[in-house]
Amino acid sequence: MALDQATLDALLDTVRRFVRDRLVPLEARVAREDRIPEDVVAEMRSLGLFGMTIPEEFGGLGLNTEEECRVVMELGRTSPAFRSVIGTNNGIGSQGLVMDGTVQQKQHYLPKMASGEIIGSFALTEPGAGSDAGSLTTSAKARDGGFVINGTKRYITNAPHAQLFTVFARTDPSTSGSRGVSAFLVDAKAPGITLGPANRKMGQHGAHVCDVIFEDCRVPESALLGGQANLNKGFQTAMKTLDRGRLHIAALAVGCAERLIDDSVRYALERRQFGEAIAQFQLVQAMLADSRTEAYAAQCMVLDSARRRDAGEQVTMLASCSKLFATEMVGRVADRAVQIFGGAGYMEEYGIERFYRDVRLFRIYEGTSQIQQTVIARQMIRAAGD
Numbered sequence: 001m002a003l004d005q006a007t008l009d010a011l012l013d014t015v016r017r018f019v020r021d022r023l024v025p026l027e028a029r030v031a032r033e034d035r036i037p038e039d040v041v042a043e044m045r046s047l048g049l050f051g052m053t054i055p056e057e058f059g060g061l062g063l064n065t066e067e068e069c070r071v072v073m074e075l076g077r078t079s080p081a082f083r084s085v086i087g088t089n090n091g092i093g094s095q096g097l098v099m100d101g102t103v104q105q106k107q108h109y110l111p112k113m114a115s116g117e118i119i120g121s122f123a124l125t126e127p128g129a130g131s132d133a134g135s136l137t138t139s140a141k142a143r144d145g146g147f148v149i150n151g152t153k154r155y156i157t158n159a160p161h162a163q164l165f166t167v168f169a170r171t172d173p174s175t176s177g178s179r180g181v182s183a184f185l186v187d188a189k190a191p192g193i194t195l196g197p198a199n200r201k202m203g204q205h206g207a208h209v210c211d212v213i214f215e216d217c218r219v220p221e222s223a224l225l226g227g228q229a230n231l232n233k234g235f236q237t238a239m240k241t242l243d244r245g246r247l248h249i250a251a252l253a254v255g256c257a258e259r260l261i262d263d264s265v266r267y268a269l270e271r272r273q274f275g276e277a278i279a280q281f282q283l284v285q286a287m288l289a290d291s292r293t294e295a296y297a298a299q300c301m302v303l304d305s306a307r308r309r310d311a312g313e314q315v316t317m318l319a320s321c322s323k324l325f326a327t328e329m330v331g332r333v334a335d336r337a338v339q340i341f342g343g344a345g346y347m348e349e350y351g352i353e354r355f356y357r358d359v360r361l362f363r364i365y366e367g368t369s370q371i372q373q374t375v376i377a378r379q380m381i382r383a384a385g386d
């Protein structure tokens with residue numbers, strides 16, 4: 001543990017109370033207005049939530065993976081749009097910099113990301129390169145001691161609010177796969193960057209996503225993440241970032257499942273049919289029991305993989321197993337919650353249908369379920385060949 005037990009318990013208790021008292025009451029309003037109130041974002045800043053995974057020397061909380069997952073499980077007990085505000089600064093938007101950035105780059109950006117003064121976004125996906133991210137065509141051509149970036153990035157979380165993009169672009173035009181890609185730290189105000197309109201989404205209203213278009217966007221050589229030593233090695237940076245990110249999303253799925261289970265049990269005890277609470281019916285009990293069992297299994301998987309990562313183990317396969325199981329699991333839990341609520345589960349005012357839509361995304365981003373399956377199988381096959 002990076003924190004002593006008492007400090008971790010205090011942090012978890014603070015986040016639990018913040019979620020219960022501040023965020024849960026705002027869920028319907030945030031979904032309706034598609035906007036998170038600025039005072040809530042300010043409270044997230046003061047709680048240190050933007051810098052959970054950023055090392056203490058750069059102003060963050062420096063949580064290890066297990067601690068991060070435990071906090072994220074608490075944050076999962078409310079609309080995932082709230083988590084999205086701080087998600088990129090703790091995950092894909094900062095971890096490339098934490099893992100592979102130069103000392104100067106870290107000193108320049110990480111303290112501002114930890115405090116939430118700047119928002120970082122991760123720009124990998126393109127219109128023609130989603131699951132096959134290594135086929136990206138955004139180019140970064142060396143010119144006049146710097147680089148010129150051209151291309152379009154798609155579905156970039158927090159892009160409308162970001163001050164910093166970690167952009168993946170091809171620096172070696174003779175390659176077409178994942179080799180020959182570099183990562184760049186690009187100021188969102190750099191000339192040559194335009195943002196598309198915010199995408200209208202199925203769920204997670206309040207969290208914003210849009211295209212980021214680069215047209216002859218000039219960046220200095222110092223923008224190359226990790227410096228010259230990292231030229232053409234950006235794809236490895238992206239993949240390392242995703243190992244931890246996948247555990248973060250799996251933990252979030254566990255948190256959402258816990259919330260849906262609590263809501264389902266409460267409703268099943270309150271709602272009466274045939275003269276008794278529906279919780280007394282064994283067919284309803286079966287749904288509750290299946291959800292409890294699956295959420296418990298996912299929680300164990302996430303915490304075990306996180307601990308192993310913290311102990312220095314390579315957890316690519318376990319992170320994929322955790323993300324695959326936890327995100328599919330929360331889809332089933334949300335579906336059962338709608339069923340337990342009956343007609344009310346389908347109605348906006350109860351909020352269950354909103355979670356049903358919100359959690360759907362977890363099976364798509366940071367690697368679809370099918371991509372997790374291919375990662376797991378590839379690792380199994382490789383291990384069998386060793």
Ligand SMILES: Cc1cc2nc3c(=O)[nH]c(=O)nc-3n(C[C@H](O)[C@H](O)[C@H](O)COP(=O)(O)OP(=O)(O)OC[C@H]3O[C@@H](n4cnc5c(N)ncnc54)[C@H](O)[C@@H]3O)c2cc1C
Binds near residue numbers: 132367
């Ligand atoms: C709300 C939202 C936020 C996002 N935020 C970000 C972000 O911040 N930064 C970023 O870079 N990207 C982001 N993304 C992009 C996201 O990571 C991609 O959408 C995802 O990786 C899938 O790519 P795709 O949409 O192109 O689907 P495709 O790759 O076209 O996949 C379509 C289907 O084909 C399947 N498939 C593809 N290849 C294989 C294969 N080899 N074997 C089996 N099945 C396969 C997929 O599993 C899927 O079912 C976001 C997406 C969304 C929706």
